[in-house]
Amino acid sequence: MVVGHLAGALGLVVLLTACQAGGPTGPAGPVPGAVRRTPGPARTAVTAAAAPGAVLARAHAGAHGVVPTVAPGTRSWRLRRPALAGQVAGFATRVSGPPGRPVGLAVSTSSSAFRVTAYRIGAYRGGDGLRVWRSRWVPGTTQPGPRLSPARTRTVVAPWHRSLTVPTRGWAPGFYLFDLTTRDGWQAQVPYVVRSVSTAGRVVLMAPTATWQAYDDWGGYDLYHGSGGDRRSWAVSYHRPYPAPGAGEMRFGVVPFVTVAERAGVPLAYLADVDLDTDPGALAGARAFVTIGHDEYWTRTRWDAVRRAREAGTNLAFFGADTAYWKIRLAPSGRAARTVVGYRTDAGLDPLRTTDPRDATGAFRDDPATGPESTLTGVQYECFPVDTAYRVTSPRWWGFRGTHVRAGTTFPHLVGVEADRVYPLPSTPRPLQVLSSADYDCDGVPTSTQSVYYTARSGAGVFTAGTLRWTCALVGRCRPYDLGDRTRRFARMVTLRVLRVFAAGPAGRRHPAHDDLGRFALSPVNTVPAS
Numbered sequence: 452m453v454v455g456h457l458a459g460a461l462g463l464v465v466l467l468t469a470c471q472a473g474g475p476t477g478p479a480g481p482v483p484g485a486v487r488r489t490p491g492p493a494r495t496a497v498t499a500a501a502a503p504g505a506v507l508a509r510a511h512a513g514a515h516g517v518v519p520t521v522a523p524g525t526r527s528w529r530l531r532r533p534a535l536a537g538q539v540a541g542f543a544t545r546v547s548g549p550p551g552r553p554v555g556l557a558v559s560t561s562s563s564a565f566r567v568t569a570y571r572i573g574a575y576r577g578g579d580g581l582r583v584w585r586s587r588w589v590p591g592t593t594q595p596g597p598r599l600s601p602a603r604t605r606t607v608v609a610p611w612h613r614s615l616t617v618p619t620r621g622w623a624p625g626f627y628l629f630d631l632t633t634r635d636g637w638q639a640q641v642p643y644v645v646r647s648v649s650t651a652g653r654v655v656l657m658a659p660t661a662t663w664q665a666y667d668d669w670g671g672y673d674l675y676h677g678s679g680g681d682r683r684s685w686a687v688s689y690h691r692p693y694p695a696p697g698a699g700e701m702r703f704g705v706v707p708f709v710t711v712a713e714r715a716g717v718p719l720a721y722l723a724d725v726d727l728d729t730d731p732g733a734l735a736g737a738r739a740f741v742t743i744g745h746d747e748y749w750t751r752t753r754w755d756a757v758r759r760a761r762e763a764g765t766n767l768a769f770f771g772a773d774t775a776y777w778k779i780r781l782a783p784s785g786r787a788a789r790t791v792v793g794y795r796t797d798a799g800l801d802p803l804r805t806t807d808p809r810d811a812t813g814a815f816r817d818d819p820a821t822g823p824e825s826t827l828t829g830v831q832y833e834c835f836p837v838d839t840a841y842r843v844t845s846p847r848w849w850g851f852r853g854t855h856v857r858a859g860t861t862f863p864h865l866v867g868v869e870a871d872r873v874y875p876l877p878s879t880p881r882p883l884q885v886l887s888s889a890d891y892d893c894d895g896v897p898t899s900t901q902s903v904y905y906t907a908r909s910g911a912g913v914f915t916a917g918t919l920r921w922t923c924a925l926v927g928r929c930r931p932y933d934l935g936d937r938t939r940r941f942a943r944m945v946t947l948r949v950l951r952v953f954a955a956g957p958a959g960r961r962h963p964a965h966d967d968l969g970r971f972a973l974s975p976v977n978t979v980p981a982s
Contacts, residue, residue: 524575525582528568528628530638533696538637539565539591540669540692543629544613545787546660547644547723551620554643557611559594562633569617571645572626572706574713579706583622589615591633597670597691605677605684606790607670609691619645624721626658626705628698640698642705647720651736654954655720656712657727659746661779663699664689664791674793685800686782686792704744707925708770708946712741715947717954727753728781728788734759739766739953742774744922747832748793749775751810754821761827761911766953769915770922770946773832773869775824780810822878828915829880829903830871834893839900841865841918842889844970848904849962850886850914850948854941861889862941864932865924870900871917875968875975880905880913882966887917899973905964912958914949921946 534540539562544555558565566588570580594611617629624647631639644658664687671678674687693699712719718738724746726733731752734740740760746769754775761767777795780803781788794801798813809820816823816831825831840861843851866889873885883905890899902917923929925946927939952958 522575522581524573524578525570525580526578527582528570528572528580528630528640530640530696532636532638534631534633534637534639535695537695538562538635539631539633539639540695540697541614541629541631541639541641542609542611542690542692543641543643545643546689546725547646548619549648550622550624550645551618553616553618555613555616556629556631556641557594557609558589558591558614558631559609559611560591560631560633560637561593562591562635562637564588564591565631565633567615567617568630568632569622570628570630571623572628572701572709574710579710580628583627584617586615586617588634599672604686604792605672605682606686606688607672607684607691608688609670624648626656626701626709626721628701631697639692639696640702641692642698642701644721644723644726646722646726649736650720650722650734653718653720653737654712654715654739654741654950655722655734655737656709656741656743657722657724657746658701658705659742659744659748660689660699660723660725661748661750661781661791662745663693663701665748665777665779665793667691667693667699669694674791674795685794685797686790689789689791700745704922708743708922711925711943711946712950715950715954717950724749724753725781725788727756731756734765735763737765738956739768739950741768741950741953742771744771745773745919746771746775747773748777748779748791749815750780751778751821754778754815754827757827761907761913762909764909764911764957766911766958767827767913768949768953769828769913772871772915772917772919773835774828774871774915775815776832777812778815778818778821779812823874823876825874825876826878826880827913828871829883829905829913830873830901830915830917833870833872833898833900835869836867837870837891837893837900837918838864838867839870839889839891841887841902843886844888845884845886845965845967848884848886849952850904850945852948854944856941862924862934862938864929864934865920865938865942866891866900866918867920867929869919871902871915872899873901873903873968873971873973875973879968880907881968882906882964883968884964885967885971888971899971901971906959906962910957910960912953912962912964 539560541558567586569584627643629641665674672684677683779793782790794812801811803811840863843856843860846856887902920929924942
């Protein structure tokens with residue numbers, strides 16, 4: 452999309468409010484005003500094994516994979532003194548790994564020492580974090596600055612050595628944060644996914660790390676901007692920190708959702724998006740596949756894996772907007788795929804455009820082999836920036852049961868900062884039920900936004916929320932708006948209902964979509980000018 456992202460001061464506001472206010476905020480998004488519309492020296496690494504007695508707790512899944520909520524939780528994972536000026540920063544040597552596979556951390560700090568505390572994020576008694584491990588104090592070192600490698604694609608890497616290795620033996624699958632705390636109290640965070648070995652019979656929650664990387668401007672470049680006015684990157688690397696104080700979009704994207712999902716009482720599994728590239732069959736037997744928040748960047752391999760899962764009866768839920776707009780590919784860096792390649796609006800310059808067009812990057816809606824993103828989600832990305840109400844149009848939809856909504860019930864500010872809409876195209880899945888619809892202006896041009904539910908021939912049900920504010924609505928705060936308890940209860944009830952129904956198997960067999968697209972006067976062509 453023709454957008455930037457929240458960097459600098461605006462990004463700091465989002466991150467600071469997320470950690471200081473004790474809750475998530477609205478997602479990092481593009482720069483207001485943009486609109487898009489198209490259907491140190493080397494050192495021996497140490498294993499910082501926890502000292503005897505320092506392993507404070509271990510996370511264990513309960514029977515049948517249902518995560519218990521009785522373990523003693525904590526809120527101490529939240530940042531108290533965020534290292535916004537680079538006093539400490541780090542990144543993991545892998546995005547995800549199964550339980551028991553060690554993960555390295557590369558850390559740079561101006562402090563004499565730092566230590567790492569690992570927290571599993573979820574639903575616990577007394578807090579949304581479970582402390583599972585803590586390192587000894589590790590000698591600190593200031594590591595080298597960012598390096599362009601290769602310069603042709605303006606790919607920034609952090610040429611840092613591994614500082615310590617974290618064991619994960621006994622850790623349950625889930626979403627984790629490594630808290631890096633220096634001797635003088637500065638803190639940064641690093642996200643990590645302990646992935647499930649099997650997803651069969653479970654609802655799969657997935658962290659969209661490729662999108663986090665696309666907006667990661669550490670070192671001056673991301674897929675949107677370049678340092679000093681230079682062109683943006685065409686490839687971005689996981690081999691670097693997220694912008695200070697770290698963790699990408701996990702705090703306001705993943706954290707609110709997983710803490711609700713783990714209270715649904717359904718079997719869960721956990722993946723990072725890259726896990727579908729290393730194992731395209733990872734969704735075999737899954738009851739449902741759930742993407743959380745801002746999930747804009749997909750590989751073709753992942754697209755095919757999710758489509759196959761739907762055709763096999765796996766339900767799909769997209770709790771966000773602008774899903775699967777840009778097609779990317781992963782490139783190896785060392786022994787792993789650690790680079791996200793995405794030429795975006797410069798797609799014609801991708802060297803694979805002529806040699807291997809199947810893996811060439813660009814927009815999915817421009818790929819005749821896939822069609823627009825709506826062939827999966829039922830909707831297409833429509834506009835940024837958006838701030839409008841969520842207006843219910845199908846109050847009898849099974850997902851709204853118990854919420855007491857009526858036709859026309861509105862939830863102010865729930866739709867933003869990006870939104871989707873339905874296009875009545877031949878490729879739009881049917882039967883499709885429009886759950887909400889609201890009119891608004893996209894940069895002065897009238898348009899509308901919808902959330903939808905459709906059912907596939909396999910019996911799979913597919914839900915798309917159509918707004919990036921769904922995850923922050925789960926805690927009632929989407930900066931700068933306090934959405935209130937009414938919207939928070941609505942979003943939580945719908946989320947829990949969808950997860951529970953989807954966990955029971957192909958939802959379309961019991962809850963077929965009631966096609967009502969004909970009730971809405973929606974144009975099949977773009978009305979908002981491309982920018």
